[in-house]
Amino acid sequence: MGFSKLTETKVLLKQYFKDIISIEEGGEQRLIIDLQSKDITSMINHLKDFMDFKHLSMISCVDWPEENKFEIVYILTSYSKNIVLMLKTKIDRKNPKLQSIMSLWPQAVTYEIELNEMFGVFFEGNDRMGEEFILEDWDDIPPMRRDFDSLEYANKNFKFRDERKDKKIIREFISEHYDEWRKK
Amino acid sequence: MKTTKLYLGPQHPGITGNMMIELDVEGNKILKSKTHVGYLHRGFEKLMERRTYIQSFPIVCRICVPEPDVNENNYARAVEKLSGLEVPERAKWIRTMVLEMARLQSYLLWMGGQSGSMGLYTMPQWTIGDRDYLLDRFEELTGGRVYHLYVWPGGVRKDLPIGFKTRMLDLMDYLESRMKDYTKLMFENAIFKKRAIGTGVIPKDKALEWGVVGPVLRGTGIKHDVRIDEPYEIYDKLEFEVPTYEGGDIYSRALVRKFEFMQSISIIRQIMDKIPEGPIYNRIPNPFKWKIPKGYTYVKLESSRGEFGYFMASDGSEKLRRVNVRGPAYVHGISLLEKILPGSRLGDVSTILNSLGVCPPEMER
Amino acid sequence: MIDIKGILGPLSALKFLGKAPHTIDYPKETKKTADRYRGIHYNDVEACIGCGSCGTICENDAIDMVNVGFDPNKADTGFRPVVDYGRCCWCALCVDVCPSGSLSLTKDYVYVDDDPKKFLYVPGLQELGKVNIDSTDDLKELAKIEKENRPKLKEGERSWYQKDRTEGLLEFNRVPMKELPGSTRIKSFAEVVLGYTEEEAFMESIRCLGCGLCISACPDRMHIPDYIQAITERDYNSSANIIYENNPLPEMCGKVCTRQCETACVYHNRGDAVAIRWLKRFTTEQFDDFRTIINAEVKPLNGKKVGIIGAGPAGLTVGYYLRLRGYDVTIYEALSKAGGMTMAGIPKYRFPLDSLDKQISYMEEMGVRIHYNTRVGKDIMFDEIMDTYDAVFIGIGFHDPYDLGLKGEKEAKSGVISAVELLRRVNFGEKVDVGKKVAVIGGGNVAIDGARVSKRLGNVDVTILYRRRVQDMPADWEEIEGAEDEGVHIVPQAIPEEIMLDKNGKVTGIKYVMAEMVDDGKGGRPRPKKIEGSEKILPIDTLVGAIGQQADYSFLPDEYLFKTQDDEKSGSKKGIDTFWGRILVHGYNETTMKKVFSGGDMVNRTADAISAIADGLNAVKGIDLFLQGGKETKVNHSVTESDLDKNKLLDKHYKMKHENGKLVSVKLDLSGNIVTESVKIAKDPDELKKDVEKKEVNKSTDKANSKDKTMSYPTKNTNGETKKEEKKSKSKKKSKKKKKKK
Structure with a gap:
């Protein structure tokens, strides 16, 4: 038997793109590829046009505030090869900008609008950038960022019922009151 | 003719949930459409970032009302993939059965909705009633009727109850016999055919590029099914076919679904026949302290409406770094709708919505 | 072409005309829920230990722990869960994580009521609104009544519960410790x-x-x-x-x-x-x-x-x-x-x-x-x-070991040793000759230690004589098992009577009498009673006594x-x-x-x-x-x-890390193990003592205060009006937004 389709794709991609940071198998039928942000558009173009990755499953974003980076993840599927690619690239969190891929897939627009709204990532070339998608008149930082504290927001905007307004974290409550164990 | 702006929704019997479609109409003809969502946003993905892996499990099923099990299964499999937790064989069979039951009840709901949107009001009465018999089985198996909270990381929560097999097979016989009535009343109904054939057409050559999945894709004649492409759970041990119908219109989608409905019955029968004995779950180490190594994963499965995917990133702590849910409606309900609605008649909007399986809660989570 | 089949086919539905609909019951019946239906919580308040695991796992913050009148003790905090049914999603994770297995769900449907307080519910007791928390006894009595009023609960009313140790989220088996055979x-x-x-x-x-x-x-x-x-x-x-x-x-x-x-x-x-x-x-x-x-x-x-x-x-x-x-x-x-x-x-x-x-x-x-x-x-x-x-x-x-108080103990010149002395001498490397047969008297850890040490002193036959049954032995079960593994004989219900000596004063045997266990009549543990005529003599070389020790204040x-x-x-x-x-x-x-x-x-x-x-x-x-x-x-x-950082502070309980x-x-005592307490200086122990007493009084009043706090739950909201207003203005704002959009 020759190479599996997964290995074959891996080798092909390595040959074609010298600038790949890393490429690894993430389980059966999964390839996880790390790229530099400048290569992402050409890579996706190549994958779609020449390697039959015709289906865009998802565009997602992971926030890594400790590294000061956003990690944009493109998930592409090739039906003929039965492979799902996870293309990842890290971009600066202060100035998150990336090239839009709306010309390749119409549904990419929706993903990009959502990421713009939820993380504040700007996709250049998407003419609908900045449109309201889910939120309305949002004046806080983009809510899916890790530094947006949803608990604080909830406590500020919503109240526990009157009977429970003294609500405490249970373990703390017990340890404060029970047998004074923490004190010794 | 004068162009009118028309807002369909967020509260409208023809809309499959709380969403709004902004339409530019000229008389009866739609010129432009735009989907607005945000009425059901609950921030589940954000909520899950603050909760431990087991605490997130009761949240995921709320992402989609008609098919909660799909979310549970995806979530469980994603966590298992990241953590390396193994699932006992019997649990996999039960999970598959739950998925097929979910498909059946989802199709029953769809049949009601699809014919209801055309004014055939007997079908919803029938299918919603018959769906309740399935929910009875769900209740008996999982303890819940709509939100089952049954499939969790490591397996399933409880074993099949005593006598479940017989009752399940009886129900399958009943549903099979009902299909004859459904066919006469809906699939072969002249009104239905008149409204469905040639409406909401998705061109075959555009389908893949527009991100169409599931029965809608198979309705355009393209044969893709996650159950075949990437067999999860125990689908590789079952015998079933993937139906395709050319045409790309509402009618061919309906035929795909009809075929799959019967096929799910046959799959459940196979499972009931072959299900092995054994343990039903591997316990996670500690619900409060369980940590999952750093990693990324994308799991998907074939829901009744198409590819349902979960992207998950873990950072080595006891909580998720990020989970992102990809429901088929995210594409079907927004960008695809904006492509195929222009040109069709105003009265067909809700029919098309139903045939695409648009479910607002999974668009905005 | 006219689709005859398509037009006439639907008419076949007329065959159901006149048939009873299958979705409505006449007369109306209350639906029977399935055996697993996840309904309202039930807590066996007697078995509950108040560990708070249920409230910690609850992803909706629906569970609080409140003091409903149970006294804290070593393995029970005295707190019991109260569920807010405005937030509960009936996922039953609280049940699956309950280590005592006391929490369960019942088949009961959720109730409907005008009074929002009714939806705060102390499982196993009653709705909190109804309970008058005046005294501990009231609540305990209430808990009992509630239990009696639910006769089916044990049989089939509990729907979702941990049937045994194999169910639920907890691993009840310890990682076994490896031991020498x-x-x-x-x-x-x-x-x-x-x-x-x-x-x-x-x-x-x-x-x-x-x-x-x-x-x-x-x-x-x-x-x-x-x-x-x-x-x-x-x-x-x-x-x-x-x-x-x-x-x-x-x-x-x-x-x-x-x-x-x-x-x-x-x-x-x-x-x-x-x-x-x-x-x-x-x-x-x-x-x-x-x-x-x-x-x-x-x-x-x-x-x-x-x-x-x-x-x-x-x-x-x-x-x-x-x-x-x-x-x-x-x-x-x-x-x-x-x-x-x-x-x-x-x-x-x-x-x-x-x-x-x-x-x-x-x-x-x-x-x-x-x-x-x-x-x-x-x-x-x-x-x-x-x-x-x-x-x-x-x-x-x-x-300083106690004397055995047996006949012949004083006269014995060799062959009687206390376990404490035996252990000390062996531990400090002395050679101790115990002969070939040893009897140990006692049932505590020291006795077992004495027996197991004797066993290691050569090819020695060791017997433990104990007055009561094996299950009455104060020694750890692990120790008893270990001794048995090593071949130590345990003779329970044996009361030693006399030490047999030869003419040189050396021990040759021990006479003991078997005992039967009789009720002490006061509900305490049974007492051994000698059986007449069951005297036996065990030939031994050394008698090891292990019935207790005392301090030596001769210094x-x-x-x-x-x-x-x-x-x-x-x-x-x-x-x-x-x-x-x-x-x-x-x-x-x-x-x-x-x-x-x-x-x-x-x-x-x-x-x-x-x-x-x-x-x-x-x-x-x-x-x-x-x-x-x-x-x-x-x-x-x-x-x-x-x-x-902020995120980590949210989980105070588990946070600790190594830095430089x-x-x-965050949670540990920042001043080491001694907590600064504002105790007044006392140079004399007597004064010190007074202070301590004072402090204890304060403590108890503190406790009472804190108890009051928890007991006053649920409290009336003092600034309820302001909140309402806030809400109003909020909803107004929201409706404006929607209008704008349309």
Whole structure:
């Protein structure tokens, strides 16, 4: 038997793109590829046009505030090869900008609008950038960022019922009151 | 003719949930459409970032009302993939059965909705009633009727109850016999055919590029099914076919679904026949302290409406770094709708919505 | 073409005309829910231990713990869950995570009511709104009534519950500890328990739920969940530091502690408790030398001197922590090794000879002086110690065995030995000849130790004679099992009568009589009653007695012993008061005599090492207060303050990490193990005592206050109106937004 389709794709991609940071198998039928942000558009173009990755499953974003980076993840599927690619690239969190891929897939627009709204990532070339998608008149930082504290927001905007307004974290409550164990 | 702006929704019997479609109409003809969502946003993905892996499990099923099990299964499999937790064989069979039951009840709901949107009001009465018999089985198996909270990381929560097999097979016989009535009343109904054939057409050559999945894709004649492409759970041990119908219109989608409905019955029968004995779950180490190594994963499965995917990133702590849910409606309900609605008649909007399986809660989570 | 089939086909639905619809029941029936239907909670409030796991796992914050009138005790916080049905999603995770198995869901549907208070529900009691929390008895009575009113609950009404240990989210089985097989064990004094590997320790440590019930049971209040969590994070350095905060002899405790914590563990009710002792042992085994890892701050000498009599666990604890506070400490030890009873009285297969070396050498390095082979009363006089030191701590332990009180015991010239003496002699390397047949009298741990040690002295036949049944033995079951594994015969219900001697006074046998167990008539444990005519004689070479020990106060000159009340009145010097062989102490372990403190076996009733350490720590506090004129010396034992980021603060309970070589933690005591309490200075122990009493009164009032707080739940909202307004304005705003959009 020759190479599996997964290995074959891996080798092909390595040959074609010298600038790949890393490429690894993430389980059966999964390839996880790390790229530099400048290569992402050409890579996706190549994958779609020449390697039959015709289906865009998802565009997602992971926030890594400790590294000061956003990690944009493109998930592409090739039906003929039965492979799902996870293309990842890290971009600066202060100035998150990336090239839009709306010309390749119409549904990419929706993903990009959502990421713009939820993380504040700007996709250049998407003419609908900045449109309201889910939120309305949002004046806080983009809510899916890790530094947006949803608990604080909830406590500020919503109240526990009157009977429970003294609500405490249970373990703390017990340890404060029970047998004074923490004190010794 | 004068162009009118028309807002369909967020509260409208023809809309499959709380969403709004902004339409530019000229008389009866739609010129432009735009989907607005945000009425059901609950921030589940954000909520899950603050909760431990087991605490997130009761949240995921709320992402989609008609098919909660799909979310549970995806979530469980994603966590298992990241953590390396193994699932006992019997649990996999039960999970598959739950998925097929979910498909059946989802199709029953769809049949009601699809014919209801055309004014055939007997079908919803029938299918919603018959769906309740399935929910009875769900209740008996999982303890819940709509939100089952049954499939969790490591397996399933409880074993099949005593006598479940017989009752399940009886129900399958009943549903099979009902299909004859459904066919006469809906699939072969002249009104239905008149409204469905040639409406909401998705061109075959555009389908893949527009991100169409599931029965809608198979309705355009393209044969893709996650159950075949990437067999999860125990689908590789079952015998079933993937139906395709050319045409790309509402009618061919309906035929795909009809075929799959019967096929799910046959799959459940196979499972009931072959299900092995054994343990039903591997316990996670500690619900409060369980940590999952750093990693990324994308799991998907074939829901009744198409590819349902979960992207998950873990950072080595006891909580998720990020989970992102990809429901088929995210594409079907927004960008695809904006492509195929222009040109069709105003009265067909809700029919098309139903045939695409648009479910607002999974668009905005 | 006309679609005839399509037009006429639907008409076939007319066949259902006149048939009864299958969706409506006439007459209306209430739907029977399935056996697993997840309905309203039920809590067996008697079985609940108030650990709070249910509320911690609840992802909707629907569960609070409230005081509904149950008194806290060692394995029960006294709190019970209350569910807010406005938030509950019936996922039943709380049921699956309940370690006591008391929480369950019933088949009942959710109720509907106008009063929102009705949706706060104390499972197993009643809706909180109805309950008048006046007294504990009321609620307990109510709980009983509620239980009786639900006759079906045990049969089939509980729908979702943990049927047995295989269900639910908790692992009830402990990672087994590897041991030498019995046949190998008796050949030598090699350590029986082999210790956990890293992976085993991880698997065991991750079982801990972190509820902290164990802390309440530990006499020393060790920070158990925290050091276990550190093991889970594979940060053994922090783990050791946390342990060292209030235990200077962790390796000793890790091997031979009586582990009362494990009986309080939430898993103990239905399964194996977390192996807290073995985990502590695992931590200490990770280091060859404590000096390099413990970040203890040692204060410079402050000029005060403290003398300590006895280098047992209590004495060593006092020595170590006083040295950290800047005192010049000297310990006098009669034996050639430190450790007291743990060194002399515990057999070496459980506690190898070198077990304490690491800890003692670390202490000596810190500046604790130990004079070995110095018996107070012989090598140095107690008077001298009293004159030299500013404060004295007595921790001499129980080393003097009780007599058996049998006929022939006094006359015996050889062949009768106490277990304590046997153990001491064997442990310190003496050759002891016990012959070929040994009988041990007693049923405690010392008796078992005596038997197992005798077994190792050669090809010896060992029999234990015990008055009651095996299940009545006070010894640990592990020890009893271990002895049986090694071939020790246990003869229960055997009352020794007489020691048989030959003409030289050497023991030849023991006469005993069998007993039957009879009810004592008072509901207590059954008493053994001799069966007439069942006398038996067991031929033996050596008789080992192990029926208890006492302290030897002969070193105390007469003037220091407490005299009668008259003496006190007459103004003579007040001595050390004893009661039933134990020294009487007050709040800070001060005796009735000025500047003398005491602790250990001859003070507390539990008489184990961890209680001795607890006594020592308490005495440290007392001595410090006494010598500093009431001010406490603050020490930074191992924990430093840090600014953890916001996200981490949210999970206060589990947070600890290592930063720049120092342990960083938010929840731990920031000033070391001693909490600053504003106690007024008292130079005289009597005054000190008064203060302590005062403080206790305060404490109890504090408690009452805090109780009030929890009991007043649910409270009326005082500023309810303002909130309403807020809401109104909010909804207005929202509707505006929607309008704008349309």
